[in-house]
Amino acid sequence: MAPITVTTTINGEAVSYLCEGDETLLDVLRDRLGLTGAKEGCSTGDCGACSVVLDGRVVCSCLVLGAEAAGREIETIEGMADGETLHPLQEKFIEHAALQCGVCTPGILVAAQVLLARNPSPSEEEVRFGLAGNLCRCTGYDKIVRAVLDAADTMRDGQ
Amino acid sequence: MRYEAPENIETAVKLLAGETGNARVLAGGTDLLVQLRLGHVEPDLVVDIKRIAGLQAITAEDGGFRIGAAVSGAQLGEHDGVRALWPGVVEAVGLIGSTQVQGRASIGGNLCNASPAADAVPALVAAGAVATIAGPDGRREVAVENFATGPGRTVLAAAEIVESILLPARAPGSSDAYLRFIPRSEMDIAVVGAGISLTMAGSGKCSGARVALGAVAERVLLVEEAGEALTGTNLDDRALSRMGDAVAAACRPIDDKRGTKVFRTKVARVLAIRAAKIALERAGRA
Ligand SMILES: Cc1cc2nc3c(=O)[nH]c(=O)nc-3n(C[C@H](O)[C@H](O)[C@H](O)COP(=O)(O)OP(=O)(O)OC[C@H]3O[C@@H](n4cnc5c(N)ncnc54)[C@H](O)[C@@H]3O)c2cc1C
Ligand code: FES
Ligand code: FES
Numbered sequence: 001m002a003p004i005t006v007t008t009t010i011n012g013e014a015v016s017y018l019c020e021g022d023e024t025l026l027d028v029l030r031d032r033l034g035l036t037g038a039k040e041g042c043s044t045g046d047c048g049a050c051s052v053v054l055d056g057r058v059v060c061s062c063l064v065l066g067a068e069a070a071g072r073e074i075e076t077i078e079g080m081a082d083g084e085t086l087h088p089l090q091e092k093f094i095e096h097a098a099l100q101c102g103v104c105t106p107g108i109l110v111a112a113q114v115l116l117a118r119n120p121s122p123s124e125e126e127v128r129f130g131l132a133g134n135l136c137r138c139t140g141y142d143k144i145v146r147a148v149l150d151a152a153d154t155m156r157d158g159q
Numbered sequence: 160m161r162y163e164a165p166e167n168i169e170t171a172v173k174l175l176a177g178e179t180g181n182a183r184v185l186a187g188g189t190d191l192l193v194q195l196r197l198g199h200v201e202p203d204l205v206v207d208i209k210r211i212a213g214l215q216a217i218t219a220e221d222g223g224f225r226i227g228a229a230v231s232g233a234q235l236g237e238h239d240g241v242r243a244l245w246p247g248v249v250e251a252v253g254l255i256g257s258t259q260v261q262g263r264a265s266i267g268g269n270l271c272n273a274s275p276a277a278d279a280v281p282a283l284v285a286a287g288a289v290a291t292i293a294g295p296d297g298r299r300e301v302a303v304e305n306f307a308t309g310p311g312r313t314v315l316a317a318a319e320i321v322e323s324i325l326l327p328a329r330a331p332g333s334s335d336a337y338l339r340f341i342p343r344s345e346m347d348i349a350v351v352g353a354g355i356s357l358t359m360a361g362s363g364k365c366s367g368a369r370v371a372l373g374a375v376a377e378r379v380l381l382v383e384e385a386g387e388a389l390t391g392t393n394l395d396d397r398a399l400s401r402m403g404d405a406v407a408a409a410c411r412p413i414d415d416k417r418g419t420k421v422f423r424t425k426v427a428r429v430l431a432i433r434a435a436k437i438a439l440e441r442a443g444r445a
Contacts (some may be wrong), residue, residue, distance in 0.1 A: 004162060021162035021194065021205065044193045048259055057233055057262035063192045064263070065185075067162040069209060111258060144328020 008044070008069040011079030019066035026050045028066035029076060037077035041135065049058035051107035053074045058114040060133075077106035082112065089113060089151040096148070098147035100138035105145040108134045112148045120156055124149060168214075168293045168322055171206050176295050176318035178204040183225065184320055185209075186229045187263030189256065190272040209321060217241060222328025227319045228267025228290075233258075235266065243427040245326050245435075246441060247335030247354060251282035254339060267321045273307040274348075276374040280307070280355035284371035284381050288326050295320035301402035304371070304381040330366075333358040334441035338375070340426050342417075349374045350418045353406070357389060359442045365389045368435075375410040375427050381403040382409040385431065389407040394439050402435060403428040 002016040010033070026043075028070040029035040029052070041047035043062045054073035058080060080087045089109050092098070099105040108131060115122065115130040120126050124132065127148050128141070165171045175182045180203030185191055188255050194200045208214050217238050224241050232252045235241060243329040255264045255278050269279040270290065284304045292299050292385035295318050307313050315321070335356035341347035352373030360366040362428070370385035392398035412423040 008166045010373040014402050024192070038299045043196050045189055045256070047261055048257065051259055054262070057231075058259050060259045062196075063260075065162060065188070065192070065207075066204075068164070068185075068188075068209070115258070130258055152364070 024067045025064040026061040050106045051110045092147040092151040096147035098143040104136040164210045186265040186268040189264045247337045248282045251337035276349040280379040281371040281373040282337040285356040285369045287352035293322045307378040336437035338434045340431045351426045355434045377413040408432040
């Protein structure tokens with residue numbers, strides 16, 4: 001099979017790539033485009049380390065084909081900071097030490113950003129349910145939840 | 160593996176029909192891409208149906224709603240009209256996976272994957288939902304309870320695609336509910352699922368009920384005797400208990416790491432009774 005040519009938008013920029021029919025968006029991002037922020041934890045939709053935003057919804061990029069992205073809008077962790085200025089979620093993750101090895105962190109940040117965009121004042125329970133698809137084997141989650149809630153406060157104050 | 164994303168259903172059917180090797184439909188991919196990854200399926204052709212007009216649309220129809228087969232869980236959960244009319248279906252679909260999975264998993268995919276433990280299916284069966292299927296010979300309709308024939312097996316013939324699922328109109332005083340049992344609070348496969356839909360007439364008596372069970376047989380079951388046990392009653396304890404007995408009698412589960420036969424049968428009874436109470440309470444507000 002000849003590879004498929006895909007034109008899409010990633011972090012606001014038009015991007016074209018070639019991919020095989022059975023290649024996942026995660027593999028395209030990491031291996032073809034050098035966007036290695038999204039991580040491969042399980043490749044079966046269970047861990048959320050590969051989370052990206054596809055047309056406004058957070059998805060597991062390991063369960064999306066690269067070919068499906070044609071004409072869509074994708075946002076990845078690489079688009080989160082504004083140049084050298086970190087996003088409030090990123091700031092709060094550092095402040096609360098909400099990461100250890102960091103493998104889960106890009107996926108959690110992306111998922112948390114979408115969660116806060118839809119619900120700017122979530123309860124602790126809403127954060128825990130909203131992020132249930134993001135596994136972390138290091139932190140025990142408490143610091144992550146606190147960082148997200150604190151970032152929500154900061155972001156609301158900033159408005 | 161060839162990937163195609165046609166823009167109308169006729170082309171999709173033709174592509175499937177024209178493939179001499181193994182062809183698969185792709186909706187949200189939350190089952191299919193996992194199976195691909197694990198090597199359980201090796202399709203030569205994948206036909207993505209998400210670009211087909213209408214397959215991701217929810218439209219009002221004759222007092223009910225037609226749900227495009229590729230509508231995602233997240234999309235359904237945000238639809239106020241469906242939430243008000245069929246809250247049990249929406250809560251069942253909403254239980255499928257994480258936020259990430261919800262953004263992709265479709266109601267048609269849940270049905271077509273034909274897992275006996277699929278969460279949306281008992282609620283759809285209880286609702287009396289009807290699937291519209293498009294294929295090489297045109298369109299046909301199949302009641303959702305007759306759709307799966309066993310684990311991973313359905314009535315779909317080669318090159319057939321589920322196009323939409325109709326959730327019918329409801330009489331006043333009707334509602335539905337779905338409950339499942341899993342060992343944790345999120346992200347797990349149902350050990351038992353119970354969906355129930357009922358109508359309470361102005362007299363305070365139930366004028367009709369449908370009860371469906373997941374994960375207690377080789378496919379989702381419609382338990383007609385359980386619905387009949389509620390009909391004509393006001394869902395007092397005796398009626399609920401008789402309904403529970405009918406549920407337990409219909410269970411033919413397997414023993415596995417998630418639960419024994421005895422446990423599953425007992426839980427099915429409990430969940431069906433609880434779901435009936437929730438549906439009754441909702442019907443009072445409907
Ligand atoms: C992490 C995770 C958690 C999950 N949790 C749950 C859960 O809690 N409960 C649950 O029930 N399921 C769960 N699932 C399974 C899955 O998400 C659901 O079954 C989902 O509804 C499948 O929909 P889909 O659109 O992704 O299907 P796909 O993967 O696209 O398709 C599934 C199957 O159906 C076929 N198909 C799809 N659409 C059509 C159509 N319109 N016509 C003909 N054939 C079609 C495909 O060829 C494929 O064989 C989970 C999956 C993951 C990865
Ligand atoms: S790598 Fe995608 S969910 Fe784990
Ligand atoms: S910080 Fe290591 S997995 Fe979360």
